Amino acid sequence: MFKSHKRRAFSVAAILMTSALALSACSGGSGAAGGDTASTYDPDEKVTLNLAFWGNDVRAAFYEEAIAAFNEEYPNITVNSSFLGFPEFWEKRQTEAAGGGLPDVMQFDYSYMRQYSENGLLLDLDPYLGNIIDTEPLSENILGIGVVDGVTTGIPTSTNAWAMYQNPKLLDQIGVEAYEGGGSWDDYAEWMQTATDAGEASGIYGGSDWGGRIQNFELQLRAEGSFLFSEDAEPGFDEADLTKFWEESAPLRDGVVIPQQRLEEVYPLAGFDTAQTVSELTWDNFGAAYLGGLGESYTELGLVAPPVTKEGAKDLYLKPSMLHTISAKTEHPEAAATLVNFLINSPEVGAIFGTSRGLPASETQLEGAKLDGLDAQIRDYEESIADRLGDAPPVPIIGAGTLEEKFRQIGTELGFGTMTVDEAVDQFFNEMDVVLNQ
Structure with missing residues (x-):
C-alpha cells in the first residue's frame, strides 16, 4: 500500500x-x-x-x-x-x-x-x-x-544530466516563444521576465529561482574550471564565489520568478508541474513526473540545455x-x-x-x-549535449547530501526574504565547516 x-x-x-x-x-x-x-x-x-x-x-x-x-x-x-x-x-x-x-x-x-x-x-x-x-x-x-x-x-x-524543461502549452497560452537553450544566465533571466510579464493575468511565471539549487552553482563553477568538492573534500569555491552566485540570482526574487509562498502551497509538487511556471532547471529524468503532475491535457514538454557561463565549457556531466x-x-x-x-x-x-x-x-x-515521446526526447537530449559533457565529479564527499539540503533550505529563506545574502553565505560556510571537519 x-x-x-x-x-x-x-x-x-x-x-x-x-x-x-x-x-x-x-x-x-x-x-x-x-x-x-x-x-x-x-x-x-x-x-x-x-x-x-x-x-x-x-x-x-x-x-x-x-x-x-x-x-x-x-x-x-x-x-x-x-x-x-x-x-x-x-x-x-x-x-x-x-x-x-x-x-x-x-x-x-x-x-x-x-x-x-x-x-x-x-x-x-x-x-x-x-x-x-x-x-x-x-x-x-x-x-x-x-x-x-x-x-x-x-x-x-x-x-x-542537468537540463531545462519547458511547458509548450503554457507558452502558447501566454504567447511567448520557447527558450532556445544554452545562452547566458542573463539571457535566461530576461526570457523569464518576458514570460512572467506575459503571464501576469493568468498567474503564470517564467520559472523558479535558480539560486536555490546547488546544481546550478556547481554548473557555474565547472564552467570556470572549478568544482564543488574534490576527492579529498576540499571545496572548489570560497565565500566570494557563493556571494556572487546568490547576488546575481537576487533580482529574480523581485517579481521575475514564482514567489516562494506559492511553492510552499503546492509542495511536494513544484511550480512547473502545477502549471504555474513555464520552465524549470532540473535533472532530465523528471519529465515523466512533471507530465503526471500536469495531468492528461498535457502531452509534451520542451527539453533544452541550461544556460552556460562560458561558451565551450565542459560544465555538464552524466x-x-x-x-x-x-x-x-x-x-x-x-x-x-x-x-x-x-x-x-x-x-x-x-x-x-x-x-x-x-x-x-x-x-x-x-x-x-x-x-x-518524452523518453526519446531525453535520449536525444543527452546526445545533443555531448560537446558540453565533461568528466563526472568524484563520488560525493561525506555530508554532500546534508550540504545540498542546507543549500535548498537557504534558498527557501532567500526566496521568502528572511535572510540576506551575507547571512546566507555565513550560514552555509558554518554548516560546511561542521560537515567537513567532523
Missing part, C-alpha cells in the same frame, strides 16, 4: 551526521555479506522485504507495477514499499540508521553513497555480482559508479540518477539482491519506468524501455 506524505518540512531539524551513522555502524552492521560467496535465492523460501524510495504518486504507481511483475516471478517474496519527498526520505533514513533499522532495499542518491558506505550501513554487493545480480548488461563504468573504497555498495539504475542499495543488516540478503537485480535489469521494469529514472543503465532494461 502506497502512502503519500505531502506535508512540507519547513525546517530539517535532524541533519544526517556522520557521528550518528558511525554509532549505528558500531552496533553491528559491517557492510559485508554473510559469507564469502552468495547463493542463488531459494524460491521456496517465504520472506518479506521493505523497499523505500523517494518520489511522488507517479513514481509510486511505477514501483507498484514493477513489484507486481516481480511477484509473478518470485511469488514467495513479499515487498512492502513506502515513499516520501526527497528531504523527508533522508530524515527518516537518518533516524533508522541511528537505530539500526534501515529498509532492506533502498532507492539511493549518489550524494549519500560515501557517507553510508564508509559507515558500514550498506551491504557489500560484490559476492552477488555475476550470480544473483546479472552484470553482463552493465558496463564497467556503470558498475564503477557504485564502488566506494573498493567495495560495491550500490548499482545505478540509470544516468541523467551522473547516476539514482542507485539501489541493500541494508548491511538485512536478514534476507539473497532475496534483497534478487529484487535489486530485477529492478536494475528487468526489461519489464524498463517498459514501466521508461526514462523516469533517467536513461536505463542496463542494456536489457534499455531494450525494454521502448523509447518514444
Whole structure:
C-alpha cells in the first residue's frame, strides 16, 4: 500500500551526521555479506522485504507495477514499499540508521553513497555480482559508479544530466516563444521576465529561482574550471564565489520568478508541474513526473540545455540518477539482491519506468524501455549535449547530501526574504565547516 506524505518540512531539524551513522555502524552492521560467496535465492523460501524510495504518486504507481511483475516471478517474496519527498526520505533514513533499522532495499542518491558506505550501513554487493545480480548488461563504468573504497555498495539504475524543461502549452497560452537553450544566465533571466510579464493575468511565471539549487552553482563553477568538492573534500569555491552566485540570482526574487509562498502551497509538487511556471532547471529524468503532475491535457514538454557561463565549457556531466542499495543488516540478503537485480535489469521494469529514472543503465532494461515521446526526447537530449559533457565529479564527499539540503533550505529563506545574502553565505560556510571537519 502506497502512502503519500505531502506535508512540507519547513525546517530539517535532524541533519544526517556522520557521528550518528558511525554509532549505528558500531552496533553491528559491517557492510559485508554473510559469507564469502552468495547463493542463488531459494524460491521456496517465504520472506518479506521493505523497499523505500523517494518520489511522488507517479513514481509510486511505477514501483507498484514493477513489484507486481516481480511477484509473478518470485511469488514467495513479499515487498512492502513506502515513499516520501526527497528531504523527508533522508530524515527518516537518518533516524533508522541511528537505530539500526534501515529498509532492506533502498532507492539511493549518489550524494549519500560515501557517507553510508564508509559507515558500514550498506551491504557489500560484490559476492552477488555475476550470480544473483546479472552484470553482463552493465558496463564497467556503470558498475564503477557504485564502488566506494573498493567495495560495491550500490548499482545505478540509470544516468541523467542537468537540463531545462519547458511547458509548450503554457507558452502558447501566454504567447511567448520557447527558450532556445544554452545562452547566458542573463539571457535566461530576461526570457523569464518576458514570460512572467506575459503571464501576469493568468498567474503564470517564467520559472523558479535558480539560486536555490546547488546544481546550478556547481554548473557555474565547472564552467570556470572549478568544482564543488574534490576527492579529498576540499571545496572548489570560497565565500566570494557563493556571494556572487546568490547576488546575481537576487533580482529574480523581485517579481521575475514564482514567489516562494506559492511553492510552499503546492509542495511536494513544484511550480512547473502545477502549471504555474513555464520552465524549470532540473535533472532530465523528471519529465515523466512533471507530465503526471500536469495531468492528461498535457502531452509534451520542451527539453533544452541550461544556460552556460562560458561558451565551450565542459560544465555538464552524466551522473547516476539514482542507485539501489541493500541494508548491511538485512536478514534476507539473497532475496534483497534478487529484487535489486530485477529492478536494475528487468526489461519489464524498463517498459514501466521508461526514462523516469533517467536513461536505463542496463542494456536489457534499455531494450525494454521502448523509447518514444518524452523518453526519446531525453535520449536525444543527452546526445545533443555531448560537446558540453565533461568528466563526472568524484563520488560525493561525506555530508554532500546534508550540504545540498542546507543549500535548498537557504534558498527557501532567500526566496521568502528572511535572510540576506551575507547571512546566507555565513550560514552555509558554518554548516560546511561542521560537515567537513567532523
